[in-house]
Structures are given as structure tokens and as C-alpha cells.
Amino acid sequence: MKAANHQIADLLSTRKKEKRKSFAVLLDPDKVNFSTFPQFLTYAEGQGVDFFFVGGSLITNYAIDQLIAAIHEHTSIPAILFPGSSVHIEPSADAILLLSLISGRNAELLIGQHVIAAPLLKRSGIEVLPTGYLLIESGKLTTVSYISNTIPLPRDKPGIVACTALAGEYLGLRNIFLDAGSGAQFPVTAETIAAVRATVDTPIIVGGGIDSYEKADNALKAGADVIVVGNGIEQNPDLLPEIAACVKAFNRKLERV
Numbered sequence: 001m002k003a004a005n006h007q008i009a010d011l012l013s014t015r016k017k018e019k020r021k022s023f024a025v026l027l028d029p030d031k032v033n034f035s036t037f038p039q040f041l042t043y044a045e046g047q048g049v050d051f052f053f054v055g056g057s058l059i060t061n062y063a064i065d066q067l068i069a070a071i072h073e074h075t076s077i078p079a080i081l082f083p084g085s086s087v088h089i090e091p092s093a094d095a096i097l098l099l100s101l102i103s104g105r106n107a108e109l110l111i112g113q114h115v116i117a118a119p120l121l122k123r124s125g126i127e128v129l130p131t132g133y134l135l136i137e138s139g140k141l142t143t144v145s146y147i148s149n150t151i152p153l154p155r156d157k158p159g160i161v162a163c164t165a166l167a168g169e170y171l172g173l174r175n176i177f178l179d180a181g182s183g184a185q186f187p188v189t190a191e192t193i194a195a196v197r198a199t200v201d202t203p204i205i206v207g208g209g210i211d212s213y214e215k216a217d218n219a220l221k222a223g224a225d226v227i228v229v230g231n232g233i234e235q236n237p238d239l240l241p242e243i244a245a246c247v248k249a250f251n252r253k254l255e256r257v
Helices: 007-017 037-047 064-074 107-124 143-148 158-170 190-197 213-222 231-235 239-256
Strands: 022-027 051-055 079-082 095-101 127-135 175-179 204-207 226-229
Touching: 007 095, 007 127, 022 204, 022 239, 037 064, 037 239, 051 064, 064 079, 095 107, 095 175, 127 143, 127 158, 158 175, 158 190, 175 190, 190 204, 190 213, 213 226, 213 239, 226 239, 231 239
Parallel strands: 022 051, 022 226, 051 079, 079 095, 095 127, 127 175, 175 204, 204 226
Antiparallel strands: none
């Protein structure tokens, strides 16, 4: 068994306290071209990507182990599982976002899948990051909304989102993930992020619909600690350096203060 550790959790907590922002790239195993993947990984590390989130709501080609092996071979960037279900657990990952879908009322994704995963996670020794996952309405039906069989929280009701996040924090969840979903038409609003930031003390992860420097900057200014980009990079490779530049610029401002 691997020795229990809190390396990623401590890193997220420290960066939040320092007000330093992080950039995570979400990798869907179904959409990775393994012939060009090593070059992409080297490029991503050179751009300053902080984390790779690995997984998705629906995976038809199980290549998570190959993907993580390539990340470890070609970069020093942590590979963190972003599981859609308990079958997406891969012990070679550096950590796992153990997601509890607290925005919905599907018991399987609140606790059911976690009961199945718990003994596997304990045996693997992988670092577990207990995370409250909040799906926010994004202007269109997303894969995660359909697969999870849940209704997203209203994008124009920041108070509801903030109270839900606070309940998650009180239940002991160590991170809050606000997600508009893959292929979102609209990202999580700055008002919503700011409301959650004013309510909880946990690191806040924000993803879905962040497809420009401006949208990333808005999320960071509102209080996001980690920006997650996935589909946007697949559709526009230039987005990776654009978002990386935004995060770097934000962190450079801290150094001048």
C-alpha cells in the first residue's frame, strides 16, 4: 500500500492562502490522440500547466492507465483523477477528486458510488481529495447533466449556489468544484464565483465554458483558485497558452504587491 499523503491537498491549500492561482487541463481519454500526446504534454508543461485532471462523465475507451503513464513519463505535472464513476479509479494517479454531486439529488452520486470506491481507494493508497461538485446551468444540456440525471443549479441564483457550497464545507468536503459542464454555452458567472468565495474557506475549482482570456480572468478575479479547461483546448489549441498567460499574469501581480 502507498503511504497516505496530503501533497496535492496541501498544495491547493497553500496556494489559496497565498492567493496564487492554478491552471488545470482536463483530459478525456476518449479524445486523446496518443500519437501526438507526448508532444502535447511537453508543450503543456512548458506553458506552466499545474495539474492534469483525467476522466469524464462517460468514457467508452478505457485508456486512463495509458494516459497517466504518459503524463508521468513526459512531465512532472500531477495527474488527478476526475472520475465519472467508481470504475474510473486508476491507482497510478497522483490523487483523485472524490466528487460528491451536492447540487443534485441523485443518491448514487452523493454517496452510493463512494461506498463502492472506498475500499478500492484505501487499498490503493491514492491521495483522496473530498470535493463538493456543483453543476451550474450553462445554457444547454451537457453530458454531465444527462449522465448524472440531475438538474443544474440556476446560473442566475448565486445565493443558492453559495448555500449549497457552504453545506458541502460543513459536511467536511475540502474543495468546491463549480462546473458548467463540458461544452457549456456559458461559464459559471463571476457573481456566482464571488458569492461562493465570500461564503466558504475551501479552495474553489471552476470549469466549463472558459474559452477565452477574458473569461478566465473574470473567474480568477471573482475568487476561483483553479481554472479548468478541457473541450476548449481540443477545439482551439491556441487556448492553452492564452489561459496559461492569464494565470501567469494574475500571479505576477501578486509578486508586485
